[in-house]
Amino acid sequence: MDALTRTLRTFHEKHEKLKTTVHTAWRYPLPKWGQYAMGCFYASIPLVGGWYIMQWAISKSVEEIGERGEKLRHKELQGYGNKTIIDGKEQTVGAGGRFGGVHLAMSDQKTQENNMAMLKAMFEREKKRRRKEQKNREADMEEEEEEKQ
Known part of the structure; x- marks a missing residue:
C-alpha cells in the first residue's frame, strides 16, 4: 500500500x-x-x-x-422464445409474463396480426404527415415566388 x-x-x-x-x-x-x-x-x-x-x-x-461460449458449463439455452426456466420452473416472460413487458417475436398468430395492423396504421399516418409537410413546403415556396414578382 x-x-x-x-x-x-x-x-x-x-x-x-x-x-x-x-x-x-x-x-x-x-x-x-x-x-x-x-x-x-x-x-x-x-x-x-x-x-x-x-x-x-x-x-x-x-x-x-471462449470465443463462442465454449468454456461455459451450461452451453445450451435454458429457455426458448417467451419461455424461460427460473428456479427450476418454466415461466413465461414478456407481455403478460413476469413483470409485464412487450410481446416477443414468439407470439401467437392473433398478436402478430394485431402488431402488423398497428404497424401498418402507423406507416399510413406517417405517410399522410409527410404528404402534408410536402404540400406546406410547396405552398410556402409558391408564396415566396409570388412575393418576389
Whole structure:
C-alpha cells in the first residue's frame, strides 16, 4: 500500500511540474489550426483510452467463456422464445409474463396480426404527415415566388 501511495505522489508531482512547464515556458497563442489540432488531440485521449479498455474487456471475456461460449458449463439455452426456466420452473416472460413487458417475436398468430395492423396504421399516418409537410413546403415556396414578382 505504501508503494502505491508513493507512486501516486510521484506521479502527481511530475504532472504538476509538466503543467507548470506547459503553462509558463510554452505559453504563446496558437493559431486557429493549432487550437483545432490541440482540441482534436485532447478529445482523442478518452476515445483511444476507452477503445483500449473495451479491447481489454473483450479479451478477458474470451479468456473466461471462449470465443463462442465454449468454456461455459451450461452451453445450451435454458429457455426458448417467451419461455424461460427460473428456479427450476418454466415461466413465461414478456407481455403478460413476469413483470409485464412487450410481446416477443414468439407470439401467437392473433398478436402478430394485431402488431402488423398497428404497424401498418402507423406507416399510413406517417405517410399522410409527410404528404402534408410536402404540400406546406410547396405552398410556402409558391408564396415566396409570388412575393418576389
